[in-house]
Amino acid sequence: MDIIDEVTEKGVTERRVDVTVDDEVVPGIVWFPDGSSGPRPTVLIGHGGTQHKRVPNVLSMARGLVRHLGYAAVAVDAPGHGDRVTDPAVAELARKNLEARLAGDTSGRLAQPDRSSEQMKAMVERSRQGSAEWSKVLDQISELPEIGSGPFGYWGVSMGTSVGLPFVAADKRIAAAVLGLNGLSGRPGQERFAEAAHSLTVPVLFMFQWDDELMTRQSGLDLFDAIGSAEKTMHINPGGHVGTPLHERTSYEDFYVRHLGPASTA
Amino acid sequence: MDIIDEVTEKGVTERRVDVTVDDEVVPGIVWFPDGSSGPRPTVLIGHGGTQHKRVPNVLSMARGLVRHLGYAAVAVDAPGHGDRVTDPAVAELARKNLEARLAGDTSGRLAQPDRSSEQMKAMVERSRQGSAEWSKVLDQISELPEIGSGPFGYWGVSMGTSVGLPFVAADKRIAAAVLGLNGLSGRPGQERFAEAAHSLTVPVLFMFQWDDELMTRQSGLDLFDAIGSAEKTMHINPGGHVGTPLHERTSYEDFYVRHLGPASTA
Numbered sequence: 001m002d003i004i005d006e007v008t009e010k011g012v013t014e015r016r017v018d019v020t021v022d023d024e025v026v027p028g029i030v031w032f033p034d035g036s037s038g039p040r041p042t043v044l045i046g047h048g049g050t051q052h053k054r055v056p057n058v059l060s061m062a063r064g065l066v067r068h069l070g071y072a073a074v075a076v077d078a079p080g081h082g083d084r085v086t087d088p089a090v091a092e093l094a095r096k097n098l099e100a101r102l103a104g105d106t107s108g109r110l111a112q113p114d115r116s117s118e119q120m121k122a123m124v125e126r127s128r129q130g131s132a133e134w135s136k137v138l139d140q141i142s143e144l145p146e147i148g149s150g151p152f153g154y155w156g157v158s159m160g161t162s163v164g165l166p167f168v169a170a171d172k173r174i175a176a177a178v179l180g181l182n183g184l185s186g187r188p189g190q191e192r193f194a195e196a197a198h199s200l201t202v203p204v205l206f207m208f209q210w211d212d213e214l215m216t217r218q219s220g221l222d223l224f225d226a227i228g229s230a231e232k233t234m235h236i237n238p239g240g241h242v243g244t245p246l247h248e249r250t251s252y253e254d255f256y257v258r259h260l261g262p263a264s265t266a
Numbered sequence: 267m268d269i270i271d272e273v274t275e276k277g278v279t280e281r282r283v284d285v286t287v288d289d290e291v292v293p294g295i296v297w298f299p300d301g302s303s304g305p306r307p308t309v310l311i312g313h314g315g316t317q318h319k320r321v322p323n324v325l326s327m328a329r330g331l332v333r334h335l336g337y338a339a340v341a342v343d344a345p346g347h348g349d350r351v352t353d354p355a356v357a358e359l360a361r362k363n364l365e366a367r368l369a370g371d372t373s374g375r376l377a378q379p380d381r382s383s384e385q386m387k388a389m390v391e392r393s394r395q396g397s398a399e400w401s402k403v404l405d406q407i408s409e410l411p412e413i414g415s416g417p418f419g420y421w422g423v424s425m426g427t428s429v430g431l432p433f434v435a436a437d438k439r440i441a442a443a444v445l446g447l448n449g450l451s452g453r454p455g456q457e458r459f460a461e462a463a464h465s466l467t468v469p470v471l472f473m474f475q476w477d478d479e480l481m482t483r484q485s486g487l488d489l490f491d492a493i494g495s496a497e498k499t500m501h502i503n504p505g506g507h508v509g510t511p512l513h514e515r516t517s518y519e520d521f522y523v524r525h526l527g528p529a530s531t532a
Contacts, residue, residue, distance in 0.1 A: 254513075
């Protein structure tokens, strides 16, 4: 892992790192309290589709975890996203397609997006890659003195759940996860996704938007239902895919404190 | 309003009061920080069916609101409940019936309980009475110097929602409400109940149990859907009617602080 640069602002140190996984560079950011040393509770944050490791909601959640709780936070660019975009024209098209779907007529709320089977397969493959990648990122991130042995939580909705749910199911270091804005919908790879959901055992907070333009209500309820964890809570709010109310950040923080504990004051 | 007695324990003063409403005595309890004077944010708590104003969950929530937030809390015996039971044998039968339904086979999750139409009508009438009563109780409670002009919130699930939802819809002094464990089910008086839900405008936190023995999932989702408030959130947890996880108390307190504000430090 290479440290690219580091800045500190209002008590939060933000360190750009490059993590090498299977000969591929995964650009990441680690946030922690200025001058701290670990181990400390750390939340791994998975961004959404067409986004990157430093979009506003990831950045402000990471800063909130550091400032409010004394936690650390980690975000990386998912495969094909952020600094890992290989074809800017394709990335731009994906962004425009998503915008169009979010702006579209919601009356039908189609579960099956209008995409070619080839595009869908590529998405599933990228999610699978991102999922496997997180465990290797975590191996290296835990060597940082500011983070150490954690404990670790995960936060990721929409594509952050497509990538993160199988990761959380497979990696026993993750003790609690906020997931959501996703469903069981008949996409390619659904059986494997449903199996991963069934195999989850850690507490899950599952976020859902009642008027999500990208999926049906039933699809979201089915995914919540499929989660095997004994402790799971679903929060449903009115509004579309990108409309989760800001007050839910308090829920995330309460949830992590309950399961990862407070940061040591050392 | 008559003060019956008053005790203070661990900083919480608990005052038993008798409120007279339409020539009927409504026994109540007011909790507030020892030695405080108002106005202060106050939560009115409606207990569940076959319960009373001082069942353990009401008592510990009231004490938590006082100790954690410096709020006041109020609970009263609903019509036909607690000190207002007129026929102990009937009350005991109702309690046993409820226990049997909670212990029963949940595979069918019947929306229509096995009760005579006469019993159902009496329940609806008692709920209507309890609903109207709360406004008159609030008139008198706000004359206490420890409470004054509030602001006011409501908390009540199950029968506490049957009674409280129409009250919150009608009384503009209530600024936020926690409701739940209830549904739109085809019972007598459902149209009036649905209309009251539609007319709600204040923020609502709606609690629901995913394996509730007393109602279907769809019935609960339909009631959440019917609530007219722009800000509403549904929390779904696994388990039966009486299994809401204790950690949700943090959600209630966060919710009230967000909408009623902090207690004055005066």
